[in-house]
Amino acid sequence: MNIAVCIKEVPDTEAHIKPAADQKSIDEAGIAFIINPYDEYAVEEALKIQEAKGGETTAICIGGERANETLRAALAMGINKPVRIKSDAKIDDSLSSAKMFAEVLKDMEYDLVLMGKETIDDGSTQLGPMLGELLNIPCITMVTSLEIGDGKVTAEREISGGKEVIEAPMPCIITAQKGLNEPRYPSLRGKMMAKKAVIDERDASAGEARVQVVSVQRPPSRGEAKVVGEGVDAVPELVRLLKEEAKVI
Amino acid sequence: MSENILVVTEQINGEFRKPSYETISEARRIADRSGGQVIALIMGSCIDKLSSIPAQYGADKVLTADDEKLSASNPDIAAAVVKTAAESNEAGIILMPATTQGRDLAPRVAAQMDAGLAEDCLSLQIEGGKFQANRPMYAGKVIATVDISSKIKMATLRPNVFEASEPDTSRSASVESLSVPDTSPKSTLKEFKAAGDAKMDLTEADIIVTGGRGMKEAGNFSRLEDLADLLGGVVGATRAAVDAEWRPHSDQVGQTGKTVSPNLYMMFGASGSIQHWAGMSGAKCIVAVNKDPEAPIMGKADYSIVGDLFEVLPALTAEIKKIRG
Numbered sequence: 001m002n003i004a005v006c007i008k009e010v011p012d013t014e015a016h017i018k019p020a021a022d023q024k025s026i027d028e029a030g031i032a033f034i035i036n037p038y039d040e041y042a043v044e045e046a047l048k049i050q051e052a053k054g055g056e057t058t059a060i061c062i063g064g065e066r067a068n069e070t071l072r073a074a075l076a077m078g079i080n081k082p083v084r085i086k087s088d089a090k091i092d093d094s095l096s097s098a099k100m101f102a103e104v105l106k107d108m109e110y111d112l113v114l115m116g117k118e119t120i121d122d123g124s125t126q127l128g129p130m131l132g133e134l135l136n137i138p139c140i141t142m143v144t145s146l147e148i149g150d151g152k153v154t155a156e157r158e159i160s161g162g163k164e165v166i167e168a169p170m171p172c173i174i175t176a177q178k179g180l181n182e183p184r185y186p187s188l189r190g191k192m193m194a195k196k197a198v199i200d201e202r203d204a205s206a207g208e209a210r211v212q213v214v215s216v217q218r219p220p221s222r223g224e225a226k227v228v229g230e231g232v233d234a235v236p237e238l239v240r241l242l243k244e245e246a247k248v249i
Numbered sequence: 250m251s252e253n254i255l256v257v258t259e260q261i262n263g264e265f266r267k268p269s270y271e272t273i274s275e276a277r278r279i280a281d282r283s284g285g286q287v288i289a290l291i292m293g294s295c296i297d298k299l300s301s302i303p304a305q306y307g308a309d310k311v312l313t314a315d316d317e318k319l320s321a322s323n324p325d326i327a328a329a330v331v332k333t334a335a336e337s338n339e340a341g342i343i344l345m346p347a348t349t350q351g352r353d354l355a356p357r358v359a360a361q362m363d364a365g366l367a368e369d370c371l372s373l374q375i376e377g378g379k380f381q382a383n384r385p386m387y388a389g390k391v392i393a394t395v396d397i398s399s400k401i402k403m404a405t406l407r408p409n410v411f412e413a414s415e416p417d418t419s420r421s422a423s424v425e426s427l428s429v430p431d432t433s434p435k436s437t438l439k440e441f442k443a444a445g446d447a448k449m450d451l452t453e454a455d456i457i458v459t460g461g462r463g464m465k466e467a468g469n470f471s472r473l474e475d476l477a478d479l480l481g482g483v484v485g486a487t488r489a490a491v492d493a494e495w496r497p498h499s500d501q502v503g504q505t506g507k508t509v510s511p512n513l514y515m516m517f518g519a520s521g522s523i524q525h526w527a528g529m530s531g532a533k534c535i536v537a538v539n540k541d542p543e544a545p546i547m548g549k550a551d552y553s554i555v556g557d558l559f560e561v562l563p564a565l566t567a568e569i570k571k572i573r574g
Contacts (some may be wrong), residue, residue, distance in 0.1 A: 013504050013524045017390035037505055075310050092395065094366070095359060119506060122386050122393075123369055126356035129324070133360035138325075140434035141353045144498075152440070158448035158499060161261070162443040165320060168436035178505060179498045210365030210399035214381070217392050219530065225548050231556035232564040238536070239568045240414060241552055248456075248513040248533040249480060249569065 001055035001148070003046040004108060005079065005170040006101055006115040006127060007039040009063055009070035014118065019216040025090065026216060033066065035073045038116020041176035046114050047078045048181060056080050058108065062100055064088045068199050075194035076186030083200045093211040100204035101127070102134040110171055112153070112181055117142050117175040128175035138168035143241035144179040251284025252341030252378075256308070257331055257354070257378075258291050258366025259346055260299060267453050268346030270306050270413035272406050276344055277307025277414065279375050285341075286310060290334045290427075292327055294320035304422035306414055311422050312338070316429040321438045322350065328357040329432040335362065335401065337427075342375065347405035350453070355405050364401035369508070371410050371531075381456035388527035389506040406454045408511045410531075444499075448483050451502065456482025456513045457532075458491055459502060461525075463518015463558055464537065467495035473517065476566045479573065485509070485529075487519045517558045538562065 011017060012032040020027040035043070046057045056083040059074040061067045071082040085104055091097050105113065113135075118125045132139030144163070145156040152169045158177050186194070190227065228234045228241065242249045254276040258269035276287045289303035292314045300311050314330045331354070335343055343349035343358065347369040367382040371392065374381040380402045387392045397403075436463040451457060458477040460470055473484045486496035488503055502509055504524040514532035519525065521537065521544060528533070530549075537550035538561045547553050554561055 005320060008407070011387065016523065017387040019391055024388070088506060094356070095363070096381050098360065120388060123384070123388065123508075125352045125368065126359070126366060129353055129356035130360040132435070133328075133357055139357075140436060142349065156442075160452075161324065164438055165440040165442070167439050172340065172436070177473045177498075178501075210363070210397060211367060212396050212398070213386075213393045214396045216386070217394070219385075219389060219392050222530070222535075222549065225550055226552055227542075227547065228552050228554050232415055232560050234556070235564045235568050236555045238552055238554060238565065239511075241573060242534070242536070242574065246513075248534045248550065249572075 001049060001053040001107050001111045002048060003055065003112045003114060004105060004110045005039070005042050005046045005074065006113065007043065007059050007061050007070060007074055008036045008121070009033045009061065009067045010036045010119060010121040013037065019218060023215050023217070024213065026041040033070065035070045036116050036119050038120070038176055038178070039120055041178065041180045042114035042116055043074050043077050043079060044181045045146060045176060047184070049112070053148060058083060060085065060101060060104060061174060062087050062091065062097055063248050071199055072194040072197065073186070075197050076190040077184055078190060081200065083202055084196055085202050085204045087206065091206055091209070092122070092213045093209040094124045095130055096206040096209055098127055098130035098134055100206055102131055103204040104202055105131070105135060112170060113173045115175055117147045117177045128173050132173050137171050137173060139173035139175070140166050140168055141175045142177040143174050144177050146174060151194065253286045253339055254280055254342040254344060255287060255331070255335050255340035256287065256289045257343065257345040257351070258289055258303065259297065259348055259350055260291060260293055263295060263298065263301060265299060266346070267413065268348055268349065268408040271408065272307040272344050272346050274414040275406060276409040277372065279373065283376055285472050288312060288334070288338050288340060290314065291332065292319045292330055300424045301421070303420055304420045305416035307420070308422050310338070311424045312427045313424060314427045314429050318429060321441065323438065324354055324357055324433050325434045325436070326429065326432050328361060329430040330427065331358045332361050333430055334427055341401060343401065343403045344379070344501040345405050347407045348450070351405045355403055359403050361401060362401045362405045365397035365399040366403040366405070367395050367397060368405050369407045370404045371407055373404060381504065385508065389508060389530055390527055407510060408512060409422055409455070450483055451483060451507050451509050454483045454509070454511050456480045457468055457485045457502070457509060457511045458482055458515045458517070459487065459519055460517050461483035461487040462489040462493070464490060465493065470495060472562050472566070476562065479566060479569055482513070487525050504553065516546060517548070517562055519546065520544040521549060533564025555572070
């Protein structure tokens with residue numbers, strides 16, 4: 001079983017994000033970059049399947065030199081091969097990214113393509129379903145449980161009001177939701193190996209972007225924060241404010 | 250330059266979901282400014298009784314794709330239907346609610362039609378052939394304005410943000426039935442497991458009552474359920490409460506959970522971490538009850554009470570019961 005995992009480098013969830021001076025991007029000064037948290041579930045799932053079924057795991061990331069560190073994080077967890085699709089520019093259009101991943105994947109042999117259900121930087125859920133169309137294979141999104149059968153997968157996915165159980169033939173795409181597994185910590189040996197690994201660098205064409213970020217702003221500021229009081233004595237006043245001032249109850 | 254707008258509605262068990270009304274209403278507002286027709290697409294089985302409703306929110310035309318194959322989630326067939334509907338009606342703009350279903354379906358359509366897609370939009374500026382959208386990035390830590398330049402332009406609209414118009418029962422629209430393209434689905438739905446309680450999705454709720462680490466144990470969330478029931482709201486949770494397995498992940502609000510925009514967001518025993526704030530700072534009114542006056546949320550919530558939640562929560566529930574009669 002060969003598994004490809006699409007990963008992305010994103011700012012740490014702890015990071016304070018603010019617009020850069022040009023108001024067109026974010027100020028990256030002092031920001032630590034990590035592997036997209038949902039992609040970690042995808043990496044973990046790839047490793048679990050590999051442990052059970054054998055085969056090879058490949059992580060693919062689009063980015064500049066800095067993205068090598070994100071690939072090394074995946075290698076340290078246990079991924080076999082790192083591929084970086086070279087791109088110094090930030091890509092605003094998920095369809096451009098999907099086309100770049102598709103270009104690299106079409107020359108690879110894979111049974112499964114895994115990735116997180118969303119990238120937490122641009123809040124995009126587009127990659128998996130788009131790749132499914134571009135590669136003409138099934139894509140199951142928001143997966144919380146995955147079983148590998150004979151030439152097919154059975155996946156449970158989270159939707160509003162419950163869970164769906166979906167079956168699809170392989171090769172197919174799975175996007176990982178929290179709950180799929182508990183990502184492992186990298187071992188010391190894994191980290192050492194990751195440091196020495198040679199990254200396979202590829203070119204792929206982003207084409208013309210259909211979506212472009214033209215400006216980035218701070219969210220609208222909220223009104224004044226008001227401490228109503230202490231303990232149960234403050235409750236009647238809070239209820240009055242919610243009813244008469246905020247008019248929300 | 251006027252463009253027809255196709256709205257892909259969402260219904261469940263023969264009823265529209267609220268974001269469908271919001272999306273049709275927004276499409277109407279755009280068409281009123283820029284011209285073009287608003288076309289509402291309804292997919293599913295036995296949907297006849299729904300076909301008169303989109304007009305009340307501003308649709309000029311209704312397309313129904315009534316087929317057993319569309320009765321359950323089937324994104325491949327749904328994507329083919331949307332594409333056919335858009336092409337046969339010369340729609341230049343396709344809008345959908347940014348629900349779980351919409352966010353799975355829209356990218357499939359976008360890839361097929363080589364369309365730019367802006368997800369989870371907070372506002373749209375569409376005029377003179379120019380299409381711009383404001384959308385959250387970094388889980389709402391910043392708002393980005395994006396420009397879509399492709400021929401077909403797509404957006405998903407965040408639930409609870411766009412206003413649904415008052416239904417105008419005097420409006421009507423032509424209804425056309427759409428044949429479902431003969432596409433074979435790439436995957437098969439084997440089973441649907443309904444959640445124990447059929448509660449409203451957090452992203453659609455007007456009122457959310459959230460508990461954090463300070464709730465101490467799973468059993469204490471029943472007190473939040475009581476308050477939520479009283480207010481017609483739903484219960485949410487912080488990551489700490491979900492990681493402690495007090496609540497399912499579907500209840501989690503924050504950067505690695507759901508992003509919500511209710512009218513009222515009440516927090517009990519939650520400190521308001523930067524990741525949580527990212528998921529709920531779009532709430533119109535935020536209330537926090539925390540025993541620590543230095544907790545980050547206390548400097549940000551519209552209203553806060555410093556105190557033991559196990560004392561304040563029952564008192565608050567009782568007080569609201571009083572005014573609700």
